[in-house]
Amino acid sequence: MAREGGNERMKGILTDVTRCIGCRRCVEACIAVNKLPRIYTGRFAKGDGLSGGRLTAVAEVGQTGRTVRHQCLHCLEPSCVAACLVGALKKTPDGAVTYDAAKCIGCRYCMLACPFAIPRYEWAERAPRIRKCRMDQACRGESGAPACTEVCPTHATIFGNRADLLAEARRRIESGAGYLPRIWGERDFGGACVLYISDVDVSAVLGFPAAGELARRGVATLAEKSIPSLNRGWTLVTPIQFATVFGSLLGLWLLRRRSRLMAEGGAEAETGEDQ
Numbered sequence: 001m002a003r004e005g006g007n008e009r010m011k012g013i014l015t016d017v018t019r020c021i022g023c024r025r026c027v028e029a030c031i032a033v034n035k036l037p038r039i040y041t042g043r044f045a046k047g048d049g050l051s052g053g054r055l056t057a058v059a060e061v062g063q064t065g066r067t068v069r070h071q072c073l074h075c076l077e078p079s080c081v082a083a084c085l086v087g088a089l090k091k092t093p094d095g096a097v098t099y100d101a102a103k104c105i106g107c108r109y110c111m112l113a114c115p116f117a118i119p120r121y122e123w124a125e126r127a128p129r130i131r132k133c134r135m136d137q138a139c140r141g142e143s144g145a146p147a148c149t150e151v152c153p154t155h156a157t158i159f160g161n162r163a164d165l166l167a168e169a170r171r172r173i174e175s176g177a178g179y180l181p182r183i184w185g186e187r188d189f190g191g192a193c194v195l196y197i198s199d200v201d202v203s204a205v206l207g208f209p210a211a212g213e214l215a216r217r218g219v220a221t222l223a224e225k226s227i228p229s230l231n232r233g234w235t236l237v238t239p240i241q242f243a244t245v246f247g248s249l250l251g252l253w254l255l256r257r258r259s260r261l262m263a264e265g266g267a268e269a270e271t272g273e274d275q
């Protein structure tokens, strides 16, 4: 039976802000499993707290007393994947948007394309990579869930099938426990595998557009549609455009080289005849 929000295998993470106690164990677990540098940057993240060495961070939600973890949303139709010229970013059937450093050419188009400003670059490294939450097998623990969700002492952040997580999110919202009537990530920019529910507005800290902002900017359709779905024609021909421009430049370079070699050959022949 087809299930809501992707195929049977599509996984995701639901974070319930009302249950987060700001302990940062999710961040520590991510650092450990991904062997990230242990640089202490303060208890809570300033801004979103993400960097080349932090794939998830915990930030305060304004003055509300709430805290929320921040990470890649693993969008259903990711702009970063559509923008990548060489296929270094990929949406996998189980939901994770993965990155292959061996294919990456460092153009950083994915950083420009992401509507949530998630991908970061290892500016200080000799061979810099794009860094963002991976949610793939490499960071999952014995239970099959990502290390960051396994360690959460209050189950504020849980892993599972996206459809089941959506059902659980709705159940909690309808329980009358004071949640706002919104599941962040359910539909925004076409929907995502990482979802949030909360009793305070987490839009600003997570990089979601504020209520009415998309309409004010004349792109209200992005409240439910992905960016790639709106410019699919362009993104489909991006590799062709890339190959055309690259091929033209290569052709020009070969022509100029041939002309230069012929000119040099002619000059040498003339010199030889003079002798």
Ligand code: SF4
Residues within 6 Å of the ligand: 019, 020, 021, 022, 023, 024, 025, 026, 027, 058, 069, 151, 152, 153, 154, 155, 156, 157
């Ligand atoms: S481990 Fe759980 S409770 Fe602790 S900061 Fe992370 S999400 Fe919040």
Ligand code: SF4
Residues within 6 Å of the ligand: 072, 073, 074, 075, 078, 079, 080, 081, 097, 113, 114, 115, 116, 117, 118, 119, 132
């Ligand atoms: S949040 Fe950004 S980086 Fe993550 S999948 Fe979506 S577009 Fe890509």
Ligand code: SF4
Residues within 6 Å of the ligand: 029, 030, 031, 033, 034, 055, 056, 071, 132, 133, 134, 135, 136, 139, 140, 146, 147, 148, 149
């Ligand atoms: S899913 Fe993996 S990479 Fe992402 S925050 Fe959790 S442990 Fe880190």
